[in-house]
Amino acid sequence: MRAHYLFLILFLSIFAASCEYPFSNDNFVDIEPPSGNKIFQLNLIPQGDTIYVYKPTTLKIDINSFGLEVRYATIEIGGSVHKYNYGEGSISLYPWSYPPGAYELKLSIVTRSGSGSIADYFGAEGYMAERKWTIVIDNEEPKPLKITKSITPEGFLKLSWDKPKHYRFSAYQLQCNGGYSKQQTVTITDINQNFYVDSTYFGGNGACSVVVRTKDNDFISRSSLSYNDSFPDPKLEAEGFDSLRFHWTPSPYKANYAFQDNSGNLIYKTSNDSSFALAHPGFGNRVEFYFFFGAYNNPSLTFTNSYSKYYSYEFGNWLVNNWPEFGYNLIDKTLYTNEYNYVLAYDVMSVKEINRFFLKDLVHDAKYACPISTTQLAVQSFGFISVFEDKKLGSPLKIPYNSSSHYLFFAENGKIGSASFNKFDVFDAYTGKLDISIHISDYPYYAFNPKMYSFAMSGDGKYFCVAANSGFQMYRIADGSLIYKNSNPYTSVLFDIENPSVIYLSPSDSKFIEVRNAEDFSLIKKIETSGTLNMLQNIDPETNNLLITDYKKMYVYDLANAKFVFSIGTNSVNTNPKLFNNIIFGSNGYYLQISNYLEI
């Protein structure tokens, strides 16, 4: 029994030693859970759905949690979470810390729930809100663009350049200057359109600058390209004596080619052809053109908006001014004419002046005549007929002659004939005395019109004739008698040089030239021509070629071989051309050596 008590005491002692205090659990707080959703305002300042960071940028964080405590906030850029001290209210971004590119910026906040619960207190209950922006970061150094020039299949200038990799691209800004086009300022906002087609450029000095603008109104790159493509250079060449042809190497650019005459009349315009022909202006007829080369889209080409070039063309060589008359001495091979009041002597082979002599009032009424067999020269000026011995043009024998002469001839017998109003005077070239003055009863008063009259004196000095629209008259000089007359209209008459009894007559409105006997006016033969107006000009004493003009074309007829051997265009200005040594000397002051063109 005593042992049982001892064990009981022992058990109770051990039990007592293991007892612990029973804690209370009587603090249940009955509160309502928070609502499931709540609206917050998350903003970054400056605002915008896309944020551009091209330089160190501080973004102010503006959060309205509507009274709820923000436990923490994070900013995540491109998947990388950046610690953000919410208390500072801003985050600084340095563009060089990121590879250039577009990133997603996410601002996240976690707030308490505001319920006051245990979970709220320990951060296990609350709201999470986030907002995302696109953030474009770019700090890449500017690189110069390489601009290249090409031509589109349509033929327009195409300028291309490298596409920049900058994310802050805003626009390409171009300024293009073409040689004749207006300055163009072009803005291209599509980064992929890294080219520009300038349809206004067609050549010449041009330049284009390309500026790559950025969204922050800066520029990344600026490059320029200068170019200078040549303009087409049309060549003007004669195709025989019938036509002229402009031809050119086409420009690689699509453009308009236009030609104007010197009166401003458009004579040809094309955008495709590379040549065109126009009528040959003929001998001694200077023609002028303007070539215009301009933009294809420009309908009206002018000196200011187009490249232009002046062209002139004349067939023949210039000799003297003032509508000269000509004479030729076969022995001296000397051509005579005048410049103002100077008698000029030219070597006919070289057409170089060899002498000159001053004669008062020569310019008003100059006429020249030389015999075939001597070196003499007779010159008609106002008031005198001067007789020179030769091409040296020494002191002449001056024969007073107070009349305007319409015709002057120096016969082989030393007699000089001069036709003036109603008379034909014959002087002795050695004494200067008047041998005879023949009254011409039907003198062509309208003789100043060269188309309507012609005088001729035979080389032997025996005959003198008048051919005009009013008829034909043949006089014997020895006695001044009219030996033949008719009323048929004629335009011109010549005595043959080798045979003074043969005359060449050109009836009005006839395709034929009549060859007649001077003494009985019998018809020897007819020479058929191509037209009905045949003005017989002269017979070349060197070649015996007959020069004829209808004031549209000149013809050379080979009397020996009885055929036309040359023709060339002319005009009504060239009233009284002469043929000496196969050189045509025109009233327009030009001369043309035709030996190489003769159809022998």
Next chain:
Amino acid sequence: MKRALSIILIMVIPTFIFAQNYRLSLQAGYGTYSLGNMRAALGDAWNYHAGLGIKKVDDFPGFLNYSATAEMYLSSMHLLGINYAYYFTGGHNYKRDYSGEYSLKIPVNASRIGIQYKFIFLSKDRLKYFAQARGGFVFSNMKTIEHIAINNVDSVSNTQKDTSSTLFLEPSLGLSYNLGNGFSLDSSIGWQFDITSEFLTKKYSYMYWTGLRLLVGIAYEF
């Protein structure tokens, strides 16, 4: 500590069992405990989570204690013995709502062991009136168990332990009623004073169990 005390009792008790004029007693009672430092620690924890709305549902209240004594009669009026006592109480910060639970429990207990001297100053019939003094060491244990549970989310617990030792002195008055057959019914009232033992144990003293001791028990003399 509990296990060590149990071993000591097992070794000591037989010595008294087989002696003459010995007395064994077991008491249980109620005690109040100052434990000021512990209350302060619990208060600090409460302050730390002031925003949580927790409540100190237990603040180291006075509570049951147990005591065992082995005495031997030095004379008919004087007894000398050894005494073992066990105290326990706790502090608790607590809150529960729909979202979860927060609990900070600080259970503390102490094993007090010492010697005692009892003077029977009056014996009349079956009653004996005595005065008693005890002194010795108090070996205290504490745990800090913090538990947070968020419903349907997670829970976490953290437990820390520490010990403390003090010297104590307990004067008391009591009476014993002889039940016969060597058994008697004892009761006493006393006041325990705890003081630091750091100068002896070199261990920091911070749990002081100073307070009222009311005990009743049963004793057996042989």
